[in-house]
Amino acid sequence: LNRMLDLNRPAGDTSRPWQEPWKILVFDRACQDIISPLLRVGDLRNRGITLHLLIESDRDPVPDVPAVYFVMPTPENVQRIGDDCARHLYDAYHVNFAAPVPHQLLEELAALALRAEAVSQVAQVVDQHIGFVSLEDDLVDLGIKSSYARLNDPAATDAAVEGLVDSIVTSVFSVLATMGAVPVIKCPRNGAAQMVAEQLVQRLREHLKAGSPFFSDVGSSAGFQRPVLVLMERSVDMSVMLQHPWSYRALCHDVLGMRLNRLTCVEEAEDGAKRQSHTYNLEKADAFWAAQAGAPFPAVAEAVDSSLQAYKAEVDEINKGGSGA
Secondary structure (H helix, E strand, C coil), rough: HHHHHHHCCCCCCCCCCCCCCEEEEEEEEHHHHHHCCCCCHHHHHHCCCEEEECCCCCCCCCCCCCEEECCCCCHHHHHHHHHHHHHHHHEEEEECCCCCCCCHHHHHHHHHHHHHCHHEEEEEECCCCCCCCEEEECCEEECCCCHHHHCCCCCCCHHHHHHHHHHHHHHHHHHHHHHHHCCEEEEECCCHHHHHHHHHHHHHHHHHHHCHHHHHHCCCCHCCCCCEEEECCCCHHHHHHHHCCCCCHHHHHHHCEEEEEEEECCCCCCCCCCCCEEECCCCCCHHHHHHHHCCCCHHHHHHHHHHHHHHHCCCCCCHHHHCCC
């Protein structure tokens, strides 16, 4: 993501100007979810992003500033990019697709830019292969809703199932491309997991044969150790979808509606007062969350009390030092 915001310059490129150019970030809702757990507003500003907007929103022209687009490859998004080119909203268009863009949509984008006489302004069109949500260092979400129900729906058509499997393969491949890893894949037979595994193997072979830069270290000694990817059917452990663990993280998710490492608490109003809401980001930078997220709630309650007592002791110590001075 940082490289994309840096206009896809190589990591070791020192030819950049003394100051980052101002840029506008335009994304759709799916890519907003990808960015949200990883980059805050301050992080975007450090990368020269002065304004970030949804692609479907009404946007005013900023003709002297380049725009970085980060969107899913859909006909609607391609049409909106073409409309922006026709209106000459920005100085240059750096188009980044989170998933591989089909050839047909690529041709449509080229035709729209040509009709808008903005071909020279389209600086880049890049497949980023980051179509997944990274919630933690070792936890990702493919962002695919109700996949179990959709795969096992008796009324589902073959085309619908194939489209869903392709979406899963694309997202899992994005994770592997980000890791730069070619795993040993294991799965049960005669099910959706096997369909995903077979298509994933085929896609990996195509990229390795083409010399994809995502797997440039695979042939070296550093890439010799291959991880194991186990693809399982959801029906192997149905209870996970029904039970509610009482760990701190699980309770925040089930009771407080945590989403994308963020939750909002609403205070109960009294005597007709306006209800106030507070939003919290739960991430590894939060030492208490990092230490207690997987702990059972009674242990978390004890940790809260211990932390509060330690905080009060530190405050008292500071106050004593100040009065003595």
